[in-house]
Amino acid sequence: MTLNLKQLRNVKADHTLPLYVELPAHSTQLLLHLKRQNASQPAYYKSRYGWVMGLASARHDADYRYAVPFQKGKKVRVSQGFNGKTSHNGYSRYAVDFAVPVGTPVYAAREGKVVATRASGSKGALKRGYGKYANYIVIEHSDGTFGKYYHLKKQGVAVRVGERVKQGDLIGYSGNTGYSSGPHLHFSVSKVDPQYKQRPVTVPFLLQTATGVVRNVKRGDRYIR
Incomplete structure (x- = not known):
């Protein structure tokens, strides 16, 4: 605070x-x-x-391998990767958008505790002010970072605040709510910005796929868990 x-x-x-x-x-x-x-x-x-959720002293475990947040065997395409031109810049530069249909099951990329959810939003468009309509799940990790899963469908949250989840657990369903140009899942790992302490900032993370570890997630890439 x-x-x-x-x-x-x-x-x-x-x-x-x-x-x-x-x-x-x-x-x-x-x-x-x-x-x-x-x-x-x-x-x-x-x-x-x-105020912002989290600790300014949190240090991300840069060696942790995050799972592709979808069911095993499903191939998904990245519509916007790290440093994406549409909206992944500044403190959101290390977010990833996966282009998936509305209702696609979403699984936890990392174990942790559910600390925030929203499931009542029904609107979605790439318009100013629409961010407040996004449905989401926020999971706190053991190193003090947060996994954020955004643009879920209305009533697309399958976990409760306070619940502990393991990597690979079903947590929700993708959608097209909030500031969104189309159906997709927005995923990021964030912590408190150590410089400003009043906002979160995304951090780069390793993505474990069926064929290896990806260090720089790029638009157009296709991954299988």
Whole structure:
């Protein structure tokens, strides 16, 4: 979490601002004290805060081999790989889009704990503002990174928050919800951006396929789990 105070008048904080702090989920913690400098005068300040799931200190296990997130024997095509021109740039540069029909079973690429889901979205288009309609599953890994599975179909989530899954477990069904140009599964591995601490950033990962390990997932490639 990031907390900042602006336009402080007749008030002083007992911590350097902005304040960065890591808080456990569903917890309450005192972050700072504000002291009025002149008791006879009014005090004023503006506050801003932001948060992102995860730990800024998390370090991705770069040797871990992620499974192709589909059933064994199924060949899937990459419609957008690392550094894709459409939307895989900046902090999303290491995401992968798999072109699959709506309703394709999706399996966990890595074991972990389900920490967030959404299944009520029904709209999908490559239009500004449509990101909020995406259905998704977020799985926390043992190294503090998160596997994110996006654009699932409506009611296409087959797991619950708090549930632990193993690599290869069925977790949901692909779709075309949110900011999407067509049916596909968007998969990424992310962590808290260590520089800004207010947003996630994707990290490169190894993809284990039936024929070997892929280090740079490219558009047009076809893979089998």
